[in-house]
Amino acid sequence: MNFPERFSNLPAYAFPRLRALLDHHTPGGDVVHMTIGEPKHAFPAWVTDVISENTGGFNSYPPNEGTPELRQAFCDWVARRYDVTLDAETNVLPLNGSREGLYNVAMALCPESKNGQRPVVLMPNPFYQVYMLAAISVGAEPVFVSATEASGHLPDYTSLPAEVLARTVACYICSPANPQGAVADHAYWSDLIALAEQHDFQIFADECYSEIYRDAPPVGVLQVARDVGADPERVVAFHSLSKRSNLPGLRSGFVVAGPQSTARMRQLRMYTGAPLPLPLQAAAAAVWADEAHVEDNRAQYREKYDMADRILGNVPGYKGPEAGFFLWLPVEDGEAAALSLWQATGVRVLPGAYLSQNDASGVNPGKGYIRVALVAPKPDVERGLTAIRDHLYGTQ
Ligand SMILES: Cc1ncc(COP(=O)(O)O)c(C=O)c1O
Numbered sequence: 001m002n003f004p005e006r007f008s009n010l011p012a013y014a015f016p017r018l019r020a021l022l023d024h025h026t027p028g029g030d031v032v033h034m035t036i037g038e039p040k041h042a043f044p045a046w047v048t049d050v051i052s053e054n055t056g057g058f059n060s061y062p063p064n065e066g067t068p069e070l071r072q073a074f075c076d077w078v079a080r081r082y083d084v085t086l087d088a089e090t091n092v093l094p095l096n097g098s099r100e101g102l103y104n105v106a107m108a109l110c111p112e113s114k115n116g117q118r119p120v121v122l123m124p125n126p127f128y129q130v131y132m133l134a135a136i137s138v139g140a141e142p143v144f145v146s147a148t149e150a151s152g153h154l155p156d157y158t159s160l161p162a163e164v165l166a167r168t169v170a171c172y173i174c175s176p177a178n179p180q181g182a183v184a185d186h187a188y189w190s191d192l193i194a195l196a197e198q199h200d201f202q203i204f205a206d207e208c209y210s211e212i213y214r215d216a217p218p219v220g221v222l223q224v225a226r227d228v229g230a231d232p233e234r235v236v237a238f239h240s241l242s243k244r245s246n247l248p249g250l251r252s253g254f255v256v257a258g259p260q261s262t263a264r265m266r267q268l269r270m271y272t273g274a275p276l277p278l279p280l281q282a283a284a285a286a287v288w289a290d291e292a293h294v295e296d297n298r299a300q301y302r303e304k305y306d307m308a309d310r311i312l313g314n315v316p317g318y319k320g321p322e323a324g325f326f327l328w329l330p331v332e333d334g335e336a337a338a339l340s341l342w343q344a345t346g347v348r349v350l351p352g353a354y355l356s357q358n359d360a361s362g363v364n365p366g367k368g369y370i371r372v373a374l375v376a377p378k379p380d381v382e383r384g385l386t387a388i389r390d391h392l393y394g395t396q
Pocket residue numbers: 037096097098099100128174178206208239240241242248252253
């Protein structure tokens with residue numbers, strides 16, 4: 001049997017890799033899960049009522065492009081959050097969670113070549129793994145740009161050689177960043193937009209953590225694009241209910257883009273999309289319209305940030321996240337630290353190297369880190385963080 005070569009050399013996905021590392025060793029205490037970023041706070045109880053009230057919709061094929069009410073709910077949210085006016089017909093599309101959109105955007109929008117050469121898709125390193133798969137799937141070369149402490153934990157795309165930028169058709173950028181919790185500020189976004197305009201590529205902005213923050217709401221790419229008067233096709237922004245509203249199982253997100261990009265993504269969805277069932281579209285519209293539960297959710301994460309600062313504040317190199325719900329903790333070797341922590345304490349964390357690739361000089365920028373998710377109930381997070389401090393850092 002002939003199978004495609006393009007996926008033959010993929011490393012195992014992070015979580016099977018973690019199971020292979022840890023699962024044949026006995027945990028050294030009651031297990032605390034701090035690996036997967038699956039939101040665990042309660043979602044609004046009324047979501048199930050909205051679904052029940054709309055079950056008649058299971059009788060119909062749902063519209064691929066979303067109901068008018070859902071598309072309007074996206075636009076109303078963007079207007080409230082970013083003070084940016086969108087057109088519900090031409091600027092937004094629903095997604096079955098942002099991951100699906102982050103993959104399909106490359107299919108819909110990345111050209112086959114640029115300046116007669118193989119196209120490049122830029123991505124931060126470490127990164128959310130779907131970016132790499134999207135690039136490979138469209139025959140583009142994924143170029144991994146290290147996002148380290150030295151670069152403020154965001155990739156510095158402006159430092160790339162002209163040869164790479166000349167082939168670049170798109171860049172992925174995650175802000176607030178998974179895993180580091182760094183936030184792109186206005187200057188970062190405007191520099192990136194200027195670079196994209198200069199070299200004529202699109203920005204795929206993954207902002208699915210935008211509502212989980214410590215102090216000020218992170219500035220959004222749409223605000224900056226408006227402020228600098230960017231070409232409306234330059235920026236494609238992704239949002240999700242998974243983290244904002246603790247609904248990863250609802251599979252609801254949306255994408256914002258210029259009219260031509262939106263039309264191309266819509267057309268691809270017409271052929272290949274798996275639209276969200278109508279009762280879930282109704283629920284999603286109601287959830288985007290409500291902010292009370294989002295504030296409550298944020299308050300719970302703030303308590304966890306404070307807890308992390310209190311427990312880990314004296315650890316050398318510790319910096320609490322600006323946003324999102326991960327800690328990105330420096331260690332000597334992430335794999336060794338995760339294994340030893342598991343064997344000594346039962347706390348499960350993810351080696352940073354499982355989220356990153358070797359850079360051009362063979363260095364994996366995630367190797368000296370572990371990623372710790374703050375999604376578990378507070379007592380578990382407290383126990384996990386204390387074990388991390390005592391076992392990995394021996395610091396009080
Ligand atoms: C950086 C990042 N982007 C996108 C997603 C996808 O989330 P969803 O498909 O649930 O919207 C995740 C989920 O963990 C993520 O961490």
